Each structure stands twice: as structure tokens, then as C-alpha cells.
Amino acid sequence: MAIRVQAQAFDPGAEVNAMHAANVGVGAVVSFVGYVRDFNDGLDVAGMFLEHYPGMTEKALAKIAVEAEQRWPLLKLEVLHRIGALEPGEPIVFVGAASAHRQAAFDACAFVMDYLKTRAPFWKKENTSEGPRWVEGRHSDHAAAERWKS
């Protein structure tokens, strides 16, 4: 399991390739990439700043990843999240799950994203056409995380 929280940009394609490069037992890689959009909630967005809680961020992501590894037979799990200033079109987050067969990889990837959305201490501040604004949490994110409780 690898957890990275970084200000530097990353290449999602290279991350996907690295998911199986070291292990030919990997039969399935499922990845999610989240990007900065140029429009949100009715306003143009010129960029954003991602604040986080240094120390807790890494712990929270590791806790989510450990839970995913306990629930599914994964061969590799990677969580990468940007912090700091980002521009529209840039990747914010990468989650990659590798397993022998596809279902574990699909489920683990969705689980990690759903939990990250509600449990990892990141906050987005958008630079909009009407000035800076904090992005509000969404109720649908909590509903998405709830589905893994059973």
C-alpha cells in the first residue's frame, strides 16, 4: 500500500502502468482519477487551493487503505492526493487498486474514493469568477460512503 500527499503534479498513466509493472500476478487494475473542473455550482472556476491537515491526512488515508486491504484480496493499492494550488484540468486524486480478478479491484477503488470523500481532511477553495469560495460538503458523498457499511 502506498499513500502519497504531494504538491507536485503527477501523471495518471504512469501511475496505472506502475500498478502491475512489478507483479505479473496482477490480472486487474482499476483506477480512479479526479480532475479540477473549470466550472462548479454555476460559476467559472479559474483554479483552486487544496488545504489539508498535515499528519492527520496521511493517517486517515492509510486507515482507509488498510480497511480496503482487509476487505478485498488486493495485490497493490495506491492513493495519491494533491495539495496546494491547482489549475483546471489538473489531476487532484489517483486511486489504483490491483488484484488477480476484476471485482475486488472495482470494489476497493470505489470504497477508497467514497471513504476519502467523507473522512480525509482536505478542503477545496475555488477561485471563481465572483471571488474565492470554499466548496461545501455534499450529502450525496455521505450516502455513497454509507453503502459500504453492511
Add this chain to the structure above:
Amino acid sequence: MSINVLFFARYAEAVGFDSLEMEGDFATVDAVRLALASDPEFAVLNETSLMCARNEEMCGLDEPVQAGDEVAFFPPVTGG
């Protein structure tokens, strides 16, 4: 006892700083919150969507606190 309190994102902007040292007897995270929220400067801590953490772990308001703990208050997280 002494507690280190942190604020993040919109809450840090609302109170005007991102950390403070508190002295007093607090049984829980909520007791820390209530001691602050009695001052209008910390009114943002009355939001029902408030989230909190103790020693870098997400927790409920009923979480017990001890001397030297780090308690953080923040709005709902919006990563990903």
C-alpha cells in the same frame, strides 16, 4: 490542563487564526467546543455540520480529552 486546538479551512478564516492553547478542565471534545463557542468570535463552532478530530483521528463530540491532546475543529471535508 492544557489542550492544543486547531482550526482548518473556513473555520480558521472565521476565527482569524489556525491554532490556540487552552487552559481549563475539559471532559470531552464538546466541552472544549462549548467553552470556545460562548464567545461570539467562535460562533462558527455552533454549526451542526462541524467535524472534529482528537490527536489526528476523526472523532465524535463525546470523545474524552486528556491534558496535552490536540483537538481540531473543521467544516465537512471536500477532498477527492
